[in-house]
Amino acid sequence: MKKGIVFTVDVILAMIIATASIVAIMYYVSTPQLDTDKRLYLHGCDVLAVADLTGDLGDALGGDDTGLTALLESTDENVCINLEVFNSTGDEVLDKATCGAPTDYVQCKRSIVDDGDYYTGRARVWYR
Amino acid sequence: MVFTLDMIVSVVFFMAIVLTMLWVWTASYMHMEQYNDLSARSSRLDDIGTMLVTTGGSPSDWHQGGPFNADRILALGLARGGNELDPERLDRFVSLDYELLRRLLGLGSEDFHFTVTRDWEGTPDILYEKGSAKATSEVYVVRRFAALDGEAVELRLAAYYDKR
Numbered sequence: 001m002k003k004g005i006v007f008t009v010d011v012i013l014a015m016i017i018a019t020a021s022i023v024a025i026m027y028y029v030s031t032p033q034l035d036t037d038k039r040l041y042l043h044g045c046d047v048l049a050v051a052d053l054t055g056d057l058g059d060a061l062g063g064d065d066t067g068l069t070a071l072l073e074s075t076d077e078n079v080c081i082n083l084e085v086f087n088s089t090g091d092e093v094l095d096k097a098t099c100g101a102p103t104d105y106v107q108c109k110r111s112i113v114d115d116g117d118y119y120t121g122r123a124r125v126w127y128r
Numbered sequence: 129m130v131f132t133l134d135m136i137v138s139v140v141f142f143m144a145i146v147l148t149m150l151w152v153w154t155a156s157y158m159h160m161e162q163y164n165d166l167s168a169r170s171s172r173l174d175d176i177g178t179m180l181v182t183t184g185g186s187p188s189d190w191h192q193g194g195p196f197n198a199d200r201i202l203a204l205g206l207a208r209g210g211n212e213l214d215p216e217r218l219d220r221f222v223s224l225d226y227e228l229l230r231r232l233l234g235l236g237s238e239d240f241h242f243t244v245t246r247d248w249e250g251t252p253d254i255l256y257e258k259g260s261a262k263a264t265s266e267v268y269v270v271r272r273f274a275a276l277d278g279e280a281v282e283l284r285l286a287a288y289y290d291k292r
Contacts, residue, residue, distance in 0.1 A: 008137065019145060023152050038174060046181070046273040049211035053275035071280055074249040075273065 036127070037106050040079065044108035044123035047075055048083065057121065058114045060094055061085065072098050082124040085112065093119070102126040162291075169238070170268055173287050176233055177270035179203055181283055182210045184217065191220035204232050206283075213276040213283070218244060222258045229258065238287040239264070248282040255281065262288040 051057040056067035072081055080099030087093050105126040112119040185191070185205030191214075206221060208214040221229070222242075230240060244256040255276070269286045 008134065012141065015141065015145060019148060022149070038171075042174070042178065042272070046211060050273045050275050050280045053212050054278055054280050056280075074280070076271070 040106040040125045040127070041108055043076065043079060044081065044106060044125035045110070047071065047081055047125075048108055048110045048121050048123040051083065052110060052112050052121065057085065057094075057112060060096070061114055061119070065094075065096065068096060072096060078128050080126050080128050084122045084124070086120045086122070088118045099126075099128060169266075169287065169289075172234065173268050173270045173285065176235070177272045177283070177285055180206045180285070181213070181272045181274050182207055184208060184214070191217045196220075196224060198228055198232065201232055204229075207274070211274045213244065213274045213281065215277065218256045218276075222256050224258075226259060235287060238289045240288070241284075241286045243282075243284045244276065245282045245284065246276075246279060261286065264288040265291045 048057075051060075051068055051071055054067065054071070056071050059065070060068040068083070072083065075081060075098075080097070080102065082097040082099075082102065082105075083094070084092055084096075085094035102124055103126075105124040107122055107124045110121045110123075112121050183203065183205035184207055186202040187200065188205075190201050190204065204221065206213050206217045208217075224232075230236075230238075233240070239262045240259045241261050242256070242258040243254050246253040246255055267286055267288050269284065272283045274281055274283055
């Protein structure tokens with residue numbers, strides 16, 4: 001009789017643990033994993049394009065980064081952005097960031113022509 | 129007697145496990161359904177934002193001419209180039225009927241609020257607006273940045289709907 005009870009408690013414990021594990025796994029599998037990379041990418045491309053089209057990027061290349069700084073600071077507070085510009089030989093000529101160095105980021109690139117010179121712009125974007 | 133009690137306990141426990149599993153399965157399935165719905169709506173709004181900000185629409189002269197013919201419109205776009213908004217297209221866009229715009233944007237049953245704002249972080253200056261904010265259980269927002277007449281502006285499109 002006692003052996004029977006001990007066996008039942010054992011099985012109950014095993015079943016509870018098994019059920020809890022299965023429930024945890026099923027909930028983990030069905031938890032939404034929102035794909036935010038697309039939005040980050042679009043955000044980076046937007047900022048790079050607007051900086052180019054408004055002339056803020058050209059001004060920054062000329063030494064006046066007031067407009068570019070204002071533009072970067074007016075974007076989403078939850079998002080960090082690092083905007084870099086490289087000349088035709090691949091040397092970095094501009095580097096503006098709203099946060100520290102990223103560990104995991106999404107990047108967008110854009111070809112830029114300013115005063116007849118060719119540049120490549122790169123916006124690296126990540127969540128703060 | 130002992131065997132019977134043992135069996136009854138076992139059957140009850142087994143049934144409890146099976147019912148729990150069914151409940152968890154149903155809850156997970158509904159969870160996934162809601163997520164798929166959320167994901168589809170969010171993705172669609174992203175695509176609409178991209179369509180508006182980076183294209184001129186199809187046909188590209190949809191904003192020109194006299195009376196508006198919705199039948200020839202394949203897609204709406206507000207840009208004269210990538211991320212460069214066109215004031216003429218914006219003027220025509222906000223002059224159109226709200227219900228027609230909702231259909232052309234592919235929003236289905238969702239209400240929308242469209243704004244183009246200058247100085248959005250300081251003293252917001254709404255340059256173009258269509259629709260209004262609604263009190264619904266769900267709202268999705270897409271924010272895009274573009275240039276308008278050489279100035280940076282924020283295009284914001286919010287879609288509102290009530291969860292089923």
